[in-house]
Amino acid sequence: MRAPILKVALVALNIGEHRSLALGYVRAYAQSEPSLAGVAGFVTLDLEAETDPWWVTYRLSRMEPDVIGFSVMCWNARAVYDACRFLRLVLPDVYIVLGGPEVGPIAEEVLDENPAVDAVVRGEGEEAFAELLLALSKGRSPGRVEGVTARRDGKIVSAPDRALIPDLDALPSPYLSGALEPLDGVAYIETYRGCPQRCGYCYEGKGFGRIRSFSQERVEAEVAAVASAPGVRTFTFIDPIFNLTRERLEWLTALMEPHARRGIGLHTIEVDIERVGAEEAAMLRRAGVISVETGPQSTGTAALEACRRRFDRERFVSGVEALKAEGIAVECDLIVGLPGDRPDDVISGMDFIAGLDPGRLQMSTLHVLPGTDLWDRAEEFGLVYNPAPPHEITLTREIGFPDLRRLEVMGKALMEHYRARA
Amino acid sequence: MLGMQHVSLGNGVAVACRRCGRPTETSYLAAAAVKDDLDRAHAAGPAPTLLLCGPEPFDHPDLHGIVTHAVRSGFPRVGLRTSGVALAQGGTASEYISAGVRFVEVEMLGGSNGSHDELSGLAGSFDAALAGIAKVRAAAEAEGVRFALRGRVPICRHTLQESPGIVAVLAKAGMSSVELACPPNMVSAAASEWLCAACDTGTVNGVWVAISGIGPESLGPCVLHANDVLQPQGGVS
């Protein structure tokens, strides 16, 4: 058989043992694209974000790829940029493409600041990346591919945005296609894209707005494949809201129940806890849910308003209690540094979540992410953040730099003391 | 935040500043009496954290039985306030981690062996305390249990200026938080400066430093440090 024209390496620098679902989708789509058959061959490299960029470069240089695609998030962006710089030195002719929520919304800046990078895929990457490969294979400029920003004749050019993929079933499943192997604890299934909420710090609701779902048949086939994969005891759904609707929850419960009876568990499912009552909690238990993740992110009225989040204290408490009664651990998350929150609001939030004794507390610092409402309105809200990734908040109108750092340390101590239990 | 019930093992304290002339006499309650107190504390609604305090716990003749009783009663976090010295000895650290201790609060008076040993009147106690802290951390790690450490500095005019150094040492030793326990009369601009320096030392080293005993109005720019992640809640002492 003829060797493919393009050797494509897809690289993710992950947290711990995680595997990039995004690259699984990108690879599954490109591999199934008839126009790329015999044109491109793929290899995926999942490494840890702490991996020395020289080692990343070494691994990739040994593969002698023609194209390297990185999945970029705020927390691995610096590592990716370092690796790109070294790769350019070692592989001067390789074509380097970045994609992901960290780079898509600021594609031109990323190319401007990172001369080693050739192109950025904006928004959903599956179709755009496949077309970019096709353009490269034909010697055409990827800068004309919709949803791509690239260098052309020494300039940075952005082709028009690409419309969202209307029918998600058109995307081959990473698991069913073999592009991604389901591994215990780090396999994720997505049943829909988009989010009905519009939280100001999140790109999900803003970037992908409208909800698009995979068909039930498709999800059922993926669940069957993942839940029966050798060695898999737990996995998760990465849907922004698992209990999006009552009907959906009933369907997913019925789908998961037989697997749960065999001991398969679901961890860190994101739920809208204010819509969890005794019945919903019982359903989640039957679905094999071990732990859920939820807000409130803040309990301060001004911050909730600025971030367009609703919070009903009573409903929140009753949701946590309902889940605890079913033996499901709840992770309550708070973000330090939201606009509108004063130090007392953050401390009240800590008091609130600690008082719930939910099972796990998670305090994090606001990252003002490209493509989010807070990124766009930072000046209006008086947010000062690190322009370099991961874009941590530095000070807000309500909280100065020293107090933000103090609150972070206080939050860390709370988490550590909370975790230490029989 | 996390409520903490104090249950005392007797009269006296684990570590006292000798220069202040505080009485160093200690006496212990019988195990049965402590267990009764534990039962009462539990019946009052168990706080998330239980701290066995008072005189040096490891000198109590039935500490193991008391800890076991507390764990069996259902306190989710059983803690000990100690000089830390005994934790360095033999298998003590492992024994108490196995018994269910999930929280140790170590009292320090100085940030070096010279100052701590002199103020506590116990030669070698600074090095022994650090060795004990390292040992109990290792024991928790070996058992795979989730465990937290906290420092406590009984502030007096002799320990005040030591406090930034103590916090630095405790941060390096792996504490999650440090309490600077002040007497109510410790209100002066100079005192606040030292306390703030200790708080800042904690912040830059990632350890929360809480000031207790004096009102937030005396803390100036460090007013946030009037907040503690562990808060006294209806103890029996």
Ligand code: SF4
């Ligand atoms: S934070 Fe969650 S609920 Fe809010 S927009 Fe993002 S995905 Fe949706």
